[in-house]
Amino acid sequence: MDAFGVDIGGSGIKGAPVDLTRGVLAVERHKVLTPHPATPDAVADRVKEVLDHFGWSGGPVGATFPGVVTGGVTRTAANVDKGWIGRDAAALLGARIGAPVTVLNDADAAGVAEMTFGAGRGRTGTVIVLTFGTGIGSAVFTGGRLVPNTELGHLELDGHDAETRASSRAKEEGDLGWHHWARRVQKYLRHVEALFSPELFVIGGGVSRKADRFLPLIEGVSAEIVPAELENDAGIVGAAMAAAGSVPAPPPAAA
Incomplete structure (x- = not known):
C-alpha cells in the first residue's frame, strides 16, 4: 500500500x-x-x-x-x-x-523509518537517531519503542543551544570545514552519550550523504556511529x- x-x-x-x-x-x-x-x-x-x-x-x-x-x-x-x-x-x-x-x-518520523527499514533494523538496545539540518532533530528508541518529542538538539552545548553550534546550518553559516565541524559534532555526541548511553547513533539529515567526510573524524564516542541508510528520505x-x-x-x- x-x-x-x-x-x-x-x-x-x-x-x-x-x-x-x-x-x-x-x-x-x-x-x-x-x-x-x-x-x-x-x-x-x-x-x-x-x-x-x-x-x-x-x-x-x-x-x-x-x-x-x-x-x-x-x-x-x-x-x-x-x-x-x-x-x-x-x-x-x-x-x-x-x-x-x-x-x-x-526526527521521530525519520527515526521510525530507520528503525524499520534502515540502519536501526533489529536493534533492541537504546538507539538515538539524530538528523542534522537547519537544526538537530532526535529520536530515541529503547527496546525498539520510540520515546517521542525528545528534541535533544536543544541541549546546552558551550553555553548555547546545541543546534546553533553543530547543525548543518551552523556549518554553512560559519563556513566551517569538515574537521572543524566534526569536532563540534563530536562534542555534542559525547554529551548525548553521557546522558543516555546508547549502543548506536544513526546520523541522518541531508549531511548523511557525505558521512564519509566527517564520521571517520569523530573520536572518543563509545557507541557505534553509522549514517542513516534512508539518508534524507527518512522523514x-x-x-x-x-x-x-x-x-x-x-x-x-x-x-
Missing part, C-alpha cells in the same frame, strides 16, 4: 508517495522552499503545492514538523514562525488539502508510515 509523506523543514518542504512494503519512495520526491516567514498558512500552501505536483488525492497523508507535536497540535517552533505554537496542524493541513493528515515530529518515509497507522501517535497533551 502506498501513502504520501511530506517532510516540513526549516529550509525546504519535500514529499512523495511511499511504497510502505519496502520503505522507499515510489517516485522521485518533489521539493519546494520553505516560505519565510514560515507561517502556518504559508507552509500549508506549500504542502498543498507538493501534493498537487503528484496529483495526489484520496490516500493517507502524513506530515512531519520540526518541533514537538502532540495529538496533531504543534507545541514548539524553533525554526519556523512562532504562530505554529499551539496550532492544530493536523486540522490546518487537512483543511488545506481536503483530506485527513497525520502530523508528527520530523518522508516515516511520515507516510504514520499516515498508514504504522507509528503510534503521541497522546494529546493535557489541557
Whole structure:
C-alpha cells in the first residue's frame, strides 16, 4: 500500500508517495522552499503545492514538523514562525488539502523509518537517531519503542543551544570545514552519550550523504556511529508510515 509523506523543514518542504512494503519512495520526491516567514498558512500552501505536483488525492497523508507535536497540535517552533505554537496542524493541513493528515515530529518520523527499514533494523538496545539540518532533530528508541518529542538538539552545548553550534546550518553559516565541524559534532555526541548511553547513533539529515567526510573524524564516542541508510528520505518515509497507522501517535497533551 502506498501513502504520501511530506517532510516540513526549516529550509525546504519535500514529499512523495511511499511504497510502505519496502520503505522507499515510489517516485522521485518533489521539493519546494520553505516560505519565510514560515507561517502556518504559508507552509500549508506549500504542502498543498507538493501534493498537487503528484496529483495526489484520496490516500493517507502524513506530515512531519520540526518541533514537538502532540495529538496533531504543534507545541514548539524553533525554526519556523512562532504562530505554529499551539496550532492544530493536523486540522490546518487537512483543511488545506481536503483530506485527513497525520502530523508528527520530523526526527521521530525519520527515526521510525530507520528503525524499520534502515540502519536501526533489529536493534533492541537504546538507539538515538539524530538528523542534522537547519537544526538537530532526535529520536530515541529503547527496546525498539520510540520515546517521542525528545528534541535533544536543544541541549546546552558551550553555553548555547546545541543546534546553533553543530547543525548543518551552523556549518554553512560559519563556513566551517569538515574537521572543524566534526569536532563540534563530536562534542555534542559525547554529551548525548553521557546522558543516555546508547549502543548506536544513526546520523541522518541531508549531511548523511557525505558521512564519509566527517564520521571517520569523530573520536572518543563509545557507541557505534553509522549514517542513516534512508539518508534524507527518512522523514518522508516515516511520515507516510504514520499516515498508514504504522507509528503510534503521541497522546494529546493535557489541557
